[in-house]
Amino acid sequence: MSTIPFTKGHGTGNDFVIVADPDGDLDLTGEQIAALTDRRFGIGADGLLRVVRSAAIDAGAHTPDAEWFMDYRNADGSVAEMCGNGVRVFVKYLLSAGLATLAPGETLRIGTRAGTKSVTLSDNGFEVDLGLWRPEAGDVLVRGRGLAVARPGLGIDVGNPHVVVALSSSDELEQLDLTVQPVLDPLPPAGANVEFVVPAEPLVHDGVGAIRMRVFERGVGETLSCGTGVAASALAVRHWAGPTAPDRWTVDVAGGRLGVRVVRTDAGERVLLSGPASLVFSGEVALV
Template sequence: MPRTVPFTKGHGTGNDFVLIADPDGELDLTDDQVAALCDRHFGIGADGMLRVVRSTAIDEGAAAAASGAEWFMDYRNADGSKAEMCGNGTRVFARYLLETGLAGIDDGLSIGTRAGVKRLTRSDDGFEVDLGPFAIAPDETLVRARGLPVARPGVGVDVGNPHVVVALSSVSELADLDLAYQPLLDPAPRAGANVEFVVPEDPLVRDGVGAIRMRVFERGVGETLSCGTGVAAAALAVRHWAGAAAPDRWIVDVPGGRLGVRVSGESVLLSGPASLVYTGEVALA
């Protein structure tokens, strides 16, 4: 008989996840099993899966365990593929740890990921996660997308996972994008990339805080209502384009809500809400 496991459904600004607790690393989920769980027609439905496992119980968690991070976020895309990191996922993961009593956050909470250990603290709207150092690529990437009449240049931004950010001219141009089709990148990154399309608000900066709107196509998933690392990448790209006078604080509106971005030295931090929606049991495919 198929194995039945408990699960929790959660989301951060509409970026939704299936969480499965596997503290001792006993589950060896295949790509197909993860994809079945995330299927919106035949499964629970989600943009990805978060396996809650102790850092000592997963080979990729050795460095996290050595740094004192008890828990590792084994994040998988909706197609089952492994991903380095998920900004919204870290906040939902933290919410789960707190509400199930597996961890506290009084002095901060460290979580292991494939992109290193990420530290979370409470914020006014939920949690803030330090995504760590970021890098902006020196060369442009040409992006073709359904709904754009001509290809547009994009800038590569690495925030633990790869992104390409494209600036658009208007809200209507952003709305006209058909992200049911995957954008094409030239040159194509070897491991793929999430692609963000952004429009600056008018004015771009108000009271020292920048503001933009964004839509995103996530590799291995498709268009999502929100992407935490994508939000950070989009703010960093617009900040880069705006020049030396650009602010370090940004508000980013996505279809699923609003997130905050803060640049501190060489690191970028992401803040926003995280919710757990329901629990249940599911038979693994």
């Protein structure tokens, strides 16, 4: 039985097992990843981040403009395109391990299955440019335990798929039972993370919008935070609020607070996510 070193990290409570594999020598199976992330019999995490050089990743995910590639897997071992909290934790690990540097004003590029993401330092940790976003055509009907009736949801793509549902009150948000996966009709081809949001009162203060959010992540379940879900939620509420809505937002999740801002470019609107990242402990674990 072989052992591998690992580090545990999190971004606003969205936690990850981090495994360094610079040369791409490890071939972790879905079953091994599920065992490592198991909260009772393993290390415990919402997902796994494999730290591998882009040159060593399979050709389908190769990002030659970034030295490092974030191979992200959900807790059930399934492959995911992107993770906004995961990118920040990934960068925190690279800096701590001496594998990269990032000074104020500099940009560190990270490869993902949703393309290369640029990361900079921010006042509250790191800011990740998630790229261009788009709303999906048509509503998705969402049924969730604790909701009296199904609600329409807006599909938002920020490198991975999301469906955002607006609720009327904090009570409605808190009574949701997200131990049961929400049902989507129609179900997007690749599934989707599902976010439930409630606006703050007032929605906008000093030019900054504010909302609360809970999330059910594909392949994981309810998590304390979801970075791309935070971005999708802010974008959905901004979309519903109309052309006078602000470009800066704060989003409160169970694990803390994250920032979202929208930058307008000739190619369209880019969305950026900012927040903290922490490394908790390191050790070795047996692979079974």
